[in-house]
Amino acid sequence: MPKTSPEIGGMGHSVKRKEDPRFIRGKGNYVDDITLPDMLYLDIVRSPFAHATIKNIDTAKALATPGVLAVITGKDLAAYNLHWMPTLMSDTQMVLPVEKVMYQAQEVAAVLATDRYTAADGVDAVEVDYDPLPVVVDPFKALAPDAPVLRTDKEGKKDNHIWHWEWGDKSATDQAFDEAEVKVSQDIYIPRIHVSSIETCGCIASFDKINGKLTVWMTTQAPHAIRTVFALVAGHVGLQEHKIQIISPDIGGGFGGKVPVYPGYVIAVAASVLTGKPVKWIEDRMENLQADSFARDYHIAAELAGKKDGTLTALRIKTVADHGYTDAAANPSKFPAGLFHICTGSYDLKAAHVEVDGVYTNKPPGGIAYRCSFRVTEAVHAIERMTDLMAHEIGMDPADLRMKNFIPSDKFPYKSALGWEYDSGDYAGALKLAMDRIGYAELRKEQLEKRARGELMGIGISSFTEIVGAGPSKHFDILGLKMFDSAEIRVHPTCKVIARFGTKSQGQGHETTYAQIVAEELGIPASDIAVEEGDTDTAPYGLGTYASRSTPVAGAACAIAARKIRDKARKIAAYLLEAHEDDLEWEPGKFFVKGSPDRAKTIQDIALAAYTNHPQGMEAGLEAVSYYDPPNLTYPFGSYICVVDIDKGTGEVKVRRFMAVDDCGNIINPMIVEGQIHGGLTMGLAPALYEEIQYDESGNCLQGSFMNYLLPTAVETPAWETDKTCTPSPHHPLGAKGVGESATVGAPAAIVNAVVDALWHLGVRHIDIPITPAKVWKALRDAGVSE
Amino acid sequence: MAKIEINVKINGAEHRAEVEPRMLLVHFLRESLRLTGTHIGCDTSHCGACTVLVDGRAVKSCTMFAAQVEGREILTVEGLEQDGKLHPLQEGFFQEHGLQCGYCTPGMLMTGVAFLAQNTSPTEDEIRHAISGNLCRCTGYVNIVKAYQHAAAQLREGGV
Numbered sequence: 001m002p003k004t005s006p007e008i009g010g011m012g013h014s015v016k017r018k019e020d021p022r023f024i025r026g027k028g029n030y031v032d033d034i035t036l037p038d039m040l041y042l043d044i045v046r047s048p049f050a051h052a053t054i055k056n057i058d059t060a061k062a063l064a065t066p067g068v069l070a071v072i073t074g075k076d077l078a079a080y081n082l083h084w085m086p087t088l089m090s091d092t093q094m095v096l097p098v099e100k101v102m103y104q105a106q107e108v109a110a111v112l113a114t115d116r117y118t119a120a121d122g123v124d125a126v127e128v129d130y131d132p133l134p135v136v137v138d139p140f141k142a143l144a145p146d147a148p149v150l151r152t153d154k155e156g157k158k159d160n161h162i163w164h165w166e167w168g169d170k171s172a173t174d175q176a177f178d179e180a181e182v183k184v185s186q187d188i189y190i191p192r193i194h195v196s197s198i199e200t201c202g203c204i205a206s207f208d209k210i211n212g213k214l215t216v217w218m219t220t221q222a223p224h225a226i227r228t229v230f231a232l233v234a235g236h237v238g239l240q241e242h243k244i245q246i247i248s249p250d251i252g253g254g255f256g257g258k259v260p261v262y263p264g265y266v267i268a269v270a271a272s273v274l275t276g277k278p279v280k281w282i283e284d285r286m287e288n289l290q291a292d293s294f295a296r297d298y299h300i301a302a303e304l305a306g307k308k309d310g311t312l313t314a315l316r317i318k319t320v321a322d323h324g325y326t327d328a329a330a331n332p333s334k335f336p337a338g339l340f341h342i343c344t345g346s347y348d349l350k351a352a353h354v355e356v357d358g359v360y361t362n363k364p365p366g367g368i369a370y371r372c373s374f375r376v377t378e379a380v381h382a383i384e385r386m387t388d389l390m391a392h393e394i395g396m397d398p399a400d401l402r403m404k405n406f407i408p409s410d411k412f413p414y415k416s417a418l419g420w421e422y423d424s425g426d427y428a429g430a431l432k433l434a435m436d437r438i439g440y441a442e443l444r445k446e447q448l449e450k451r452a453r454g455e456l457m458g459i460g461i462s463s464f465t466e467i468v469g470a471g472p473s474k475h476f477d478i479l480g481l482k483m484f485d486s487a488e489i490r491v492h493p494t495c496k497v498i499a500r501f502g503t504k505s506q507g508q509g510h511e512t513t514y515a516q517i518v519a520e521e522l523g524i525p526a527s528d529i530a531v532e533e534g535d536t537d538t539a540p541y542g543l544g545t546y547a548s549r550s551t552p553v554a555g556a557a558c559a560i561a562a563r564k565i566r567d568k569a570r571k572i573a574a575y576l577l578e579a580h581e582d583d584l585e586w587e588p589g590k591f592f593v594k595g596s597p598d599r600a601k602t603i604q605d606i607a608l609a610a611y612t613n614h615p616q617g618m619e620a621g622l623e624a625v626s627y628y629d630p631p632n633l634t635y636p637f638g639s640y641i642c643v644v645d646i647d648k649g650t651g652e653v654k655v656r657r658f659m660a661v662d663d664c665g666n667i668i669n670p671m672i673v674e675g676q677i678h679g680g681l682t683m684g685l686a687p688a689l690y691e692e693i694q695y696d697e698s699g700n701c702l703q704g705s706f707m708n709y710l711l712p713t714a715v716e717t718p719a720w721e722t723d724k725t726c727t728p729s730p731h732h733p734l735g736a737k738g739v740g741e742s743a744t745v746g747a748p749a750a751i752v753n754a755v756v757d758a759l760w761h762l763g764v765r766h767i768d769i770p771i772t773p774a775k776v777w778k779a780l781r782d783a784g785v786s787e
Numbered sequence: 788m789a790k791i792e793i794n795v796k797i798n799g800a801e802h803r804a805e806v807e808p809r810m811l812l813v814h815f816l817r818e819s820l821r822l823t824g825t826h827i828g829c830d831t832s833h834c835g836a837c838t839v840l841v842d843g844r845a846v847k848s849c850t851m852f853a854a855q856v857e858g859r860e861i862l863t864v865e866g867l868e869q870d871g872k873l874h875p876l877q878e879g880f881f882q883e884h885g886l887q888c889g890y891c892t893p894g895m896l897m898t899g900v901a902f903l904a905q906n907t908s909p910t911e912d913e914i915r916h917a918i919s920g921n922l923c924r925c926t927g928y929v930n931i932v933k934a935y936q937h938a939a940a941q942l943r944e945g946g947v
Contacts, residue, residue, distance in 0.1 A: 028889050032817075116814070285834075675926060678929045714919055
């Protein structure tokens with residue numbers, strides 16, 4: 001039950017979104033909607049080769065094109081030492097190449113022109129002479145001793161190995177495997193995919209030569225961190241942090257793809273600084289898919305040990321991570337494989353050990369999340385597939401095996417074998433609800449009947465645990481910047497509020513939910529609270545929105561800042577009521593004297609007094625700021641059950657039903673949470689059945705446009721069924737956990753498990769995602785079912 | 788490049804303009820007329836973010852030249868609200884949480900306006916097929932379907 005009235009609209013109310021009135025009228029303000037006087041357009045020449053020496057770039061014809069003002073090459077940037085930039089993982093990435101290109105669609109040169117059509121003409125007219133080099137696309141071949149060394153820019157580099165990382169107790173794990181009664185092993189490839197937010201990336205860089213100030217409107221999920229990176233990269237040419245303003249306007253979806261700094265942004269900034277004019281760069285969809293950061297690309301070899309009675313004992317994983325030509329992942333510095341070591345999942349395992357090796361190949365860089373918290377999806381996919389394999393191997397119902405091995409709800413906080421301290425959970429409760437809601441027992445009966453008739457039906461479960469809200473500063477930083485986040489709340493004399501945050505919504509509805517948190521804490525109607533994010537000149541510093549960290553970190557900062565305001569309001573109320581502050585009681589929206597509810601001051605009375613009649617000796621005003629350093633991560637969880645029917649003739653998988661039970665702790669806005677889950681489920685369906693980016697042996701991208709990179713439409717997407725349990729986080733000020741990515745993390749394994757469940761009796765043990773009709777059809781043919 | 792004169796009615800207002808023959812309708816709307824509610828999301832006519840109505844038919848404006856709209860009537864998302872009253876579909880998207888980032892929303896709305904003009908009692912399956920040329924990455928489509936149903940109910944009652 002919400003503590004506030006619907007008029008106040010605090011936590012638990014499905015307040016309609018404050019963002020929507022502008023969006024439904026076509027009055028959003030996305031980067032490409034912004035036009036500045038005398039603005040120039042930048043377009044990019046890209047490499048047709050995946051690996052080639054650049055012999056010459058002939059710009060003469062381009063420069064002769066009317067309206068083309070300049071062609072920028074790597075040599076031009078090298079004069080300012082801006083041709084390379086650091087990645088978020090402290091590797092290096094070319095802005096524009098001087099010597100060679102490392103992947104197909106890499107930026108080679110940039111054309112500056114008076115309008116976007118002319119800029120494209122200029123791109124066509126630039127002639128580049130390439131000398132192709134041997135291409136390495138397979139990370140295993142890249143690790144072979146005779147593989148050509150790709151990063152010749154790194155002095156002394158003799159192979160394509162980036163880093164080796166391992167975690168956990170190896171000897172205890174090996175011992176558990178030696179003693180195991182049952183072992184299952186499986187190679188699992190989680191392919192390269194792309195977030196494909198419907199808005200691509202872009203920016204407008206505008207350099208004011210008189211004041212030396214650079215303003216950049218850009219598609220970024222992390223404007224403050226981007227500003228600092230810009231200052232670190234370009235401080236030596238005079239761009240210093242106080243003279244850089246990053247504005248992240250409305251963002252048309254992010255999902256992790258708008259965290260990194262792409263070369264196009266940097267070239268646009270350089271072009272504006274050189275010309276003194278605003279420069280717009282907007283990538284098209286093919287550039288977005290072929291050159292922007294990819295996600296996943298993990299080759300996982302997993303083993304799970306247990307007893308014949310279904311008790312799981314240990315997990316051992318070795319992974320090869322294909323990072324493309326540079327490690328441009330967006331992980332906390334300390335964790336090159338992100339939070340992959342959450343891979344013991346929801347289970348009480350005694351031992352686990354994980355190894356990951358990062359590898360360079362001739363592919364675009366990345367390793368960002370795809371709507372997930374730093375490799376959690378890869379971790380969940382691995383453990384949920386292995387759990388199902390074990391269940392089938394020993395002939396136990398996958399639901400029973402999970403129930404037997406769940407971390408019991410009375411063991412929280414729970415220290416996992418890989419060192420994480422899970423904050424709270426009731427995994428059995430979520431799975432039981434999902435089973436009840438979908439009618440699990442009846443479905444198993446139906447499956448048996450159908451199997452007897454030769455029909456293929458499968459039921460798959462995924463009982464995932466996420467790890468979000470990065471993160472505690474002791475362990476979490478990006479390029480040294482600690483992963484706190486911030487809120488600044490100003491209550492004006494008429495009790496209207498502006499609240500600003502270090503995060504940046506890309507559709508999550510922060511303008512609404514943050515206002516609800518303030519409403520909850522101060523009893524001020526959410527409609528009286530304006531939320532602003534994304535302008536580094538006005539918002540407090542924060543690390544941004546990704547990895548489901550906004551509610552766990554900035555949401556907590558919001559609650560803390562509001563409570564500071566409430567503490568001050570109590571003092572003002574005591575003064576106004578001529579009472580001792582210890583004698584006051586709070587109810588949403590007012591303080592009153594204990595036992596005398598008539599002697600009260602509303603928050604509106606107090607706000608006015610803070611500016612007109614504040615106690616002597618107290619500072620005027622009613623404002624607070626909080627930089628929140630979370631004491632722990634939060635661990636949302638859920639249980640998903642998927643029912644699939646498989647067409648024996650075509651191999652097509654149809655998701656008939658999908659029941660998602662989520663637990664994200666206390667909920668701020670139920671409507672928004674449900675919407676996040678719907679969207680997350682669809683981005684779980686997508687890689688499970690449709691999406692993959694592949695390369696041929698020459699490094700040609702095979703899914704470089706929406707012609708063949710298949711986002712699910714409304715037709716493929718099932719009518720999602722959702723429900724929830726509520727296990728509050730004990731350490732978050734609001735008991736909330738974060739939810740935006742849970743469904744994307746948890747859904748794929750449920751779908752794969754359902755497909756394998758449908759085919760197990762035919763000898764099928766595993767199918768890598770995306771489970772295309774061709775893969776299923778081949779499996780059926782191999783089993784002698786299809787012709 | 789020689790320009791072509793076009794006369795076109797957009798959201799009820801007459802416009803005369805000179806355009807390059809190669810100029811796409813979506814760029815004409817967004818850049819010449821500053822009607823930036825119509826968005827661009829792909830290069831291949833798959834995403835539908837650029838959907839507008841041309842003589843009442845839903846068209847992907849990235850796939851049509853500005854020069855082709857001579858003498859025709861165009862409705863964009865900016866023209867949906869009439870006299871301060873939202874179109875039932877706009878109301879439906881707001882009430883049913885049919886949008887998140889908002890980027891696909893104008894296209895989803897325009898596709899729906901054309902669709903519901905033909906069918907005010909659609910089944911869920913018909914709605915899902917109707918929007919299959921519009922990609923949404925945020926909502927999972929569930930609430931977009933509900934927004935269409937909300938609008939259809941209002942239209943059946945003679946809301947507009």
